[in-house]
Amino acid sequence: MMATRQAGATRSCGTATWRALGTYVHLSTAEATALEPARQTAVRLLADVDRTCSRFRQDSDLVRANAGAGSWTKVDPLLVQAIRAAMDAAAQTDGLVDPTLGHALVAVGYDRDLSMLLAASADPAGVPVPAHIGAWQEILLDPAGAVRVPSGCALDLGATAKAWAADLIANSIAANSMAAVASAAVASAPDRAVGQPALEKSASTVVISLGGDVAVAGGGWPVAVSETIDDSAGAETVHLPYGGLATSSTAARRWIRGGVIRHHLLDPRTGEPTRGPWRTVTATGATCLAANTASTAAVVLGDLAVGWLTARDIPARLVDTAGRILRTPRWPEPEVTL
Numbered sequence: 001m002m003a004t005r006q007a008g009a010t011r012s013c014g015t016a017t018w019r020a021l022g023t024y025v026h027l028s029t030a031e032a033t034a035l036e037p038a039r040q041t042a043v044r045l046l047a048d049v050d051r052t053c054s055r056f057r058q059d060s061d062l063v064r065a066n067a068g069a070g071s072w073t074k075v076d077p078l079l080v081q082a083i084r085a086a087m088d089a090a091a092q093t094d095g096l097v098d099p100t101l102g103h104a105l106v107a108v109g110y111d112r113d114l115s116m117l118l119a120a121s122a123d124p125a126g127v128p129v130p131a132h133i134g135a136w137q138e139i140l141l142d143p144a145g146a147v148r149v150p151s152g153c154a155l156d157l158g159a160t161a162k163a164w165a166a167d168l169i170a171n172s173i174a175a176n177s178m179a180a181v182a183s184a185a186v187a188s189a190p191d192r193a194v195g196q197p198a199l200e201k202s203a204s205t206v207v208i209s210l211g212g213d214v215a216v217a218g219g220g221w222p223v224a225v226s227e228t229i230d231d232s233a234g235a236e237t238v239h240l241p242y243g244g245l246a247t248s249s250t251a252a253r254r255w256i257r258g259g260v261i262r263h264h265l266l267d268p269r270t271g272e273p274t275r276g277p278w279r280t281v282t283a284t285g286a287t288c289l290a291a292n293t294a295s296t297a298a299v300v301l302g303d304l305a306v307g308w309l310t311a312r313d314i315p316a317r318l319v320d321t322a323g324r325i326l327r328t329p330r331w332p333e334p335e336v337t338l
Contacts, residue, residue, distance in 0.1 A: 014038075020046040021162060022056075022113050023211030029173075030205035030219065038173045038206055045172060049165045052079040053157050055102065056113045062155060066102060070151035077145045085164040086157050089293040090136040096297040098268035100136050102154025104129040108273060110264055131268035158264065163246050163292035166208050166215035170288075173206045174217035207240075214245045215288040227251055227280050227319060236317070238332040244288025248295035249280040267300050276302025280319040283309070284332070 014035025015028045020043075027042055029035045052075065054060040061075040086099035107129045132153060139155070140148035149155055205219035214223055223245055226235040238245075250265055250273070265274050281298040285291035294314045298305035306326065309316045315330040 026209040028207050034204040041173050042169045045169050052076045053082050053161050065147045065149050066154040069149040072146050072148045074146050080141050086160045089160050093297040096300045097159050098131045099155050100153045102156040104271040130271040159296050162210040163213040163288040166210045166213045166288040169208050170215035170217040177204050212247045213288050216240050225282050236334045243286045244291045245284045246292035246295050247282040248299045251279050277320045278318050279321050283316040
């Protein structure tokens with residue numbers, strides 16, 4: 001479970017919450033009347049993402065592609081887009097965020113949906129399976145709807161898919177809203193005075209959080225940042241003017257195998273769960289995917305994370321294993337409620 005969520009909703013906004021992709025979904029629109037069409041768009045796209053990208057559905061396109069590793073597999077073009085986003089994240093981080101960790105995640109015990117994963121088991125801890133360095137560069141894609149997973153590899157899109165889906169949903173809702181506004185403007189054109197703007201109002205602001213991966217379109221929104229979704233007392237509220245904000249954390253999605261504590265954030269160089277000084281990293285970016293790519297890479301980098309984030313001018317908030325908080329220079333000032 002991630003720990004970023006919407007905050008500061010006004011009375012006129014619309015809000016809906018439900019579960020999808022094994023996590024919570026929180027959707028808000030600046031105008032209450034925009035909520036229902038936005039919710040319908042989100043539900044449809046989330047179902048499409050689950051059907052194509054899930055590692056835990058035996059009927060998903062991703063599972064079929066992994067089963068056919070080494071040869072071309074016809075898939076929904078949506079999966080091709082999701083894999084391309086994961087490959088871009090790998091390229092931007094020199095492989096620190098790697099989509100070819102499917103076998104490694106199974107080895108450490110993450111072989112089913114988290115809701116079905118036993119918190120503790122006598123099963124062995126598993127033998128580490130380091131990523132084949134650079135294997136993500138060997139993934140072949142056909143935008144029309146086909147993928148070739150490298151032989152001996154299995155893809156897992158858990159490091160990028162939710163953030164990519166949050167961007168997809170927010171942008172789709174904003175586009176639909178803008179189209180509706182434009183249509184209404186055209187319909188009223190005969191009654192409009194000479195010189196009156198064609199668009200009297202812009203599309204409604206929308207913000208969506210998928211397990212803490214937050215995307216905003218149409219305008220800014222306050223976002224509460226904490227280590228767990230229930231930690232409202234310790235939340236820090238910042239204003240997200242555009243784009244996205246994401247949190248990567250080792251404090252959740254944890255389990256025990258053979259007496260060894262495991263979690264879902266793996267270092268591709270070792271195949272083992274990360275053991276660095278940061279238990280939680282939150283970052284912002286031009287998109288939710290960019291923010292999540294940065295936060296995940298920072299957890300993997302460990303001691304080198306602050307320098308890496310600062311050199312790239314990435315706003316970030318890091319929490320170490322003792323609970324101490326460090327912020328990079330561009331992290332936004334917390335909003336103050338009077």
